Amino acid sequence: MTAEIVRYSVLMPVYNEEQTLETIVKKVRYMDNLRLEITPVTEAETQEVILQQEIIAVDDGSADGSLAILRRLEAEGMLKAFAHEKNQGKGAAIRTAIQHAAGDILLIQDADLEYDPREYPVLLQPILEGRAQVVYGSRFLGGPRKAMLFRHMLGNKFLTFLTNLLYDSIISDMETCYKVFRREVLAGVPLHARRFELEPEITAKILKRGYRIYEVPISYNGREYEEGKNITWRDGIPAIWTLIKYRFVD
Ligand SMILES: Nc1nc2c(ncn2[C@@H]2O[C@H](COP(=O)(O)OP(=O)(O)OP(=O)(O)O)[C@@H](O)[C@H]2O)c(=O)[nH]1
Ligand SMILES: [Mg+2]
Structure with missing residues (x-):
């Protein structure tokens, strides 16, 4: 059985993360050359896939030593x-x-340590098996978690509720960082957000284009x-505005 090679890109935005940067990059690098057993949705047989990784890190004008760390890791061949x-x-x-x-x-x-790269297999499998083109890792589907503050939970639930109401979906975590896409999905989507409104903008636009978001617990x-x-x-305020705006324009 010959294993199929699939290439995936890890997109890492970095702003003043010198405390965690090297650790997160190492954790991500462990997920290079992952061998996964998959069963495509339309087939009975199991196949083997090898996931080859590249990390695309973008330093967003950090004032600390983040860029120097990135340059060193780049020289070591760990990332671009x-x-x-x-x-x-x-x-x-992004x-x-x-x-x-x-x-x-x-x-x-x-580039902080809130999310765990060991969960990549769970995040990638639905796409590899042809069950999804977009996967979100949800913090609200029963996965292990350190309790967030009540007000953060309310904010998250409200923004997710508004997303579901406006775009006719039932996702549980719009604001999650773990968003995974087949590259074709994003190819046709114009993105304008500069700050944290990227999460609602991407979500709104892919739902509007008819993609169903596949969620896995993380x-x-x-x-x-x-x-x-x-x-x-x-x-939260720009997020609300973003969700409303893209319901009507692109
Ligand atoms: N805060 C912030 N993060 C940025 C910026 N540009 C890139 N990032 C990166 O974007 C990612 C998410 O930023 P975070 O500040 O962790 O945002 P968050 O996880 O929603 O919120 P907190 O962890 O609660 O601050 C991190 O990897 C940041 O380094 C920026 O201008 N501001
Ligand atoms: Mg964070």
């Missing part, structure tokens, strides 16, 4: 690094990463504000 001269936001960093990604499948990976290890957590209720 790109840099924004000025800080533009997570959305802009859009830059998409432009440089060569894989058949694109997977978003934050774990979550949310960081504390002392550890660099940034998100606040203020980030």
